[in-house]
Amino acid sequence: QVQLLESGGGLVQAGGSLRLSCAASTRTFTSYAMAWFRQAPGKEREIVAAITWSGGSTYYADSVRGRFTISRDNAKNMVYLQMNSLEHDDTAVYYCAAPGAGVAAGGRSSEYENWGQGTQVTVSS
Secondary structure, three states: OOOEEOOOOEEOOOOOOEEEEEEEOOOOOHHHHHEEEEEEOOOOEEEEEEEEOOOOOEOOOOOOOOOEEEEEOOOOOOEEEEOOOOOOOOOEEEEEEEEOOOOOOOOHHHHHOOOOOEEEEEEOO
16 A cells, blocks of 8 residues: 655646656555646546556546656656646646556556545636
8 A cells, every 4th residue: 555645736827837746655566657637527537647666657638748747756656747837727636646566557547555635727718
C-alpha cells in the first residue's frame, strides 16, 4: 500500500498552465507505476497520463497529448503533471493513482489500488 497526496490544483484561465504534484509515502516507490486520472462532474473517471517505475515510458490520453507532461522524481517520491494550454474541458478533480507494487499501469481506474484525495482544477473560459 502507498499513501498519495496531491497538490497544485486551482483556478486558471484558458490557455494557462498548472503543475500538479503527488507525494507518495512508501519505502518502495520505484516498485510502482504511477498515473493521473481526472473526473469531471457527471462523467466517469478517466486516465490522463501514466508513467513506468523508471520514468522511461509514458502514456497520454489523446485529449491531453502534446499539452500535458507526466514525470517522476524517484529520489523524492514525487510524481508531477505539467499542464499547459489548459482548456475549459480540462476542468475536473485530478487524482494521483498507483496500481499494486510491480503491476503495470493500465487504463482503467479499477486496475488501481491506491488513490489520493484529489485536487480540483478549474479552467475558466
